[in-house]
Amino acid sequence: MTTPAALNGIRLIVSLILSISALRDWAKLLIIGSFFETCRRLLATLWSSTIDSFFLTASFEDYDDSYKWMMIWLSKQPSWKNVRNVNISTSERYLGNVPRSEEELDPSGKPKVSYLPAVSGSYTLWYKYTWMRITRISEPIPGWGPNNRDSLTISILARNHDILNTILQEAKKAYQDAQGSSITVYVSDSANCWRELAKRRKRPLDSIILDPGIRELVVEDAQDFLASKRWYAERGIPFRRGYLLYGAPGSGKTSLIHSIAGELELDVYIISLSRSGLDDTGLSELISDLPERCIALMEDIDAALHNSLSREDPPTPPNKSAESIPIPSPGLPTHTTSRVSLSGLLNALDGIGAQEGRILFATTNKYSSLDPALCRPGRMDLHVEFKLASRHQAEELFRRFYLPSSPKTPADDDQEPNSNPAQSHPNGSTHDGGASNLIDLGVPENTVDSPLPSPSACSEKSERVAPTYIGTRHRGHAPKLLSKQLSALAAQFASAIPEREVSMAALQGYLMSQKSRPLEAARDVSTWLQRELATKKAESETKS
Numbered sequence: 001m002t003t004p005a006a007l008n009g010i011r012l013i014v015s016l017i018l019s020i021s022a023l024r025d026w027a028k029l030l031i032i033g034s035f036f037e038t039c040r041r042l043l044a045t046l047w048s049s050t051i052d053s054f055f056l057t058a059s060f061e062d063y064d065d066s067y068k069w070m071m072i073w074l075s076k077q078p079s080w081k082n083v084r085n086v087n088i089s090t091s092e093r094y095l096g097n098v099p100r101s102e103e104e105l106d107p108s109g110k111p112k113v114s115y116l117p118a119v120s121g122s123y124t125l126w127y128k129y130t131w132m133r134i135t136r137i138s139e140p141i142p143g144w145g146p147n148n149r150d151s152l153t154i155s156i157l158a159r160n161h162d163i164l165n166t167i168l169q170e171a172k173k174a175y176q177d178a179q180g181s182s183i184t185v186y187v188s189d190s191a192n193c194w195r196e197l198a199k200r201r202k203r204p205l206d207s208i209i210l211d212p213g214i215r216e217l218v219v220e221d222a223q224d225f226l227a228s229k230r231w232y233a234e235r236g237i238p239f240r241r242g243y244l245l246y247g248a249p250g251s252g253k254t255s256l257i258h259s260i261a262g263e264l265e266l267d268v269y270i271i272s273l274s275r276s277g278l279d280d281t282g283l284s285e286l287i288s289d290l291p292e293r294c295i296a297l298m299e300d301i302d303a304a305l306h307n308s309l310s311r312e313d314p315p316t317p318p319n320k321s322a323e324s325i326p327i328p329s330p331g332l333p334t335h336t337t338s339r340v341s342l343s344g345l346l347n348a349l350d351g352i353g354a355q356e357g358r359i360l361f362a363t364t365n366k367y368s369s370l371d372p373a374l375c376r377p378g379r380m381d382l383h384v385e386f387k388l389a390s391r392h393q394a395e396e397l398f399r400r401f402y403l404p405s406s407p408k409t410p411a412d413d414d415q416e417p418n419s420n421p422a423q424s425h426p427n428g429s430t431h432d433g434g435a436s437n438l439i440d441l442g443v444p445e446n447t448v449d450s451p452l453p454s455p456s457a458c459s460e461k462s463e464r465v466a467p468t469y470i471g472t473r474h475r476g477h478a479p480k481l482l483s484k485q486l487s488a489l490a491a492q493f494a495s496a497i498p499e500r501e502v503s504m505a506a507l508q509g510y511l512m513s514q515k516s517r518p519l520e521a522a523r524d525v526s527t528w529l530q531r532e533l534a535t536k537k538a539e540s541e542t543k544s
């Protein structure tokens with residue numbers, strides 16, 4: 001209870017304080033200030049709740065695919081082109097590395113410029129009679145040095161989510177349409193996280209020329225597997241499938257896997273067992289982070305075995321620095337200090353089965369050197385052998401290589417001027433009247449490029465100094481051949497190829513050297529072949 005004496009005391013103190021004029025002024029200031037601050041806060045709350053009820057705000061972070069959707073969508077907006085202060089970009093990075101369609105490329109094949117929101121810029125845009133504000137912010141990521149994280153914020157003057165949903169659907173579709181023609185390839189980084197390496201155009205399956213039935217065997221098996229999820233679940237069998245493609249180098253193993261990925265619309269995750277710093281735990285992490293439907297690819301698994309895998313955890317090699325260990329396969333890290341053990345790999349492969357719908361592809365050139373435990377069903381269910389080129393493959397490769405890329409005109413079928421290329425003029429022009437312009441190789445006789453000219457061969461007997469080079473030059477396009485001519489040339493080419501002696505990659509390399517000269521390609525293949533086989537023999541003698 002407050003006694004009257006205490007009340008009198010308080011009253012006395014207050015009147016004493018108020019009697020000091022400065023204190024009185026401060027009190028007034030305090031009250032007025034508080035009043036205005038309260039009003040300001042009220043107004044701010046009112047404003048933000050008004051904004052919230054009229055505006056929709058959505059944020060997109062650059063680590064999420066939706067950011068790429070929006071960037072693509074924005075770059076395609078007609079009204080966006082009128083915006084001032086934009087970033088001009090020809091880089092694929094901001095647009096998710098999606099391959100551009102033909103309309104988005106300039107005549108030289110380079111991407112046309114894209115207008116992108118400038119960093120720290122705000123823009124207003126009209127879309128379907130709706131006003132919106134777009135802000136792009138770039139902020140440093142703490143602890144990641146100069147790396148920045150981008151985000152895009154879109155505020156739309158709308159009461160409900162319909163317009164945002166429409167934009168998102170449209171943006172996603174634009175992205176997927178662009179992606180429809182490509183597959184994404186991922187690799188793991190040193191922190192054992194998957195990161196996008198590249199987008200690759202889908203390779204048509206029929207461009208992989210194998211012995212009859214092989215391509216269909218693998219593709220149909222994979223298709224059937226993906227469609228059998230329930231079958232596996234009902235029987236309690238882990239929903240997994242492993243393919244081991246083995247055989248000659250350059251026979252199309254990797255190409256087939258990428259092509260199948262395109263056919264099945266699956267992304268490819270490259271697991272490099274020989275990656276520096278990778279150990280059993282890291283491998284399990286990587287595998288458990290794979291998405292539900294994808295292709296996990298382990299290339300040259302024998303090289304990884306040879307270099308880094310053992311039954312037990314391998315000891316650190318004495319007196320041998322990580323840098324001195326050779327690289328097992330191209331495109332992968334240059335040095336290996338991988339500490340993956342075979343048992344770790346086997347466990348990880350079984351772990352793959354625990355996840356739904358993953359397909360594992362492994363390739364090797366040394367089938368016999370693989371541990372039987374690795375190859376057993378359940379880990380590698382289907383083993384497919386890839387051999388050196390057969391005559392059939394050589395013929396098909398030739399046919400595809402010189403197939404005209406422009407659409408076939410009816411005139412091609414109507415005019416069949418000279419179906420026997422052996423009768424054509426040595427320089428490639430035919431002598432049959434009206435259709436002679438269909439084949440005009442435009443090269444003088446005896447000007448066949450050597451596929452791998454020695455530097456000295458390239459630089460000799462020329463008055464002006466000829467460029468010195470190794471490799472084959474890329475020259476123009478082949479003349480248009482009629483289908484009969486193409487078949488005859490392909491047969492002539494294939495008849496010179498011995499069964500299973502050279503790889504498809506070597507044949508492709510030879511045809512590249514004759515890119516615009518199909519007649520010479522068929523005519524001179526024997527000469528090239530002799531050289532090729534002699535080189536191979538010399539190489540194998542050096543090895544043994």
Ligand SMILES: Nc1ncnc2c1ncn2[C@@H]1O[C@H](COP(=O)(O)OP(=O)(O)OP(=O)(O)O)[C@@H](O)[C@H]1O
Binds near residue numbers: 256508
């Ligand atoms: N069967 C084939 N059909 C079409 N092209 C082929 C075929 N085999 C190889 N090639 C061509 O040869 C090149 C190398 O092929 P790829 O990398 O697929 O061979 P690989 O068997 O995986 O070789 P490696 O075992 O050395 O990795 C590619 O450019 C590919 O186009």
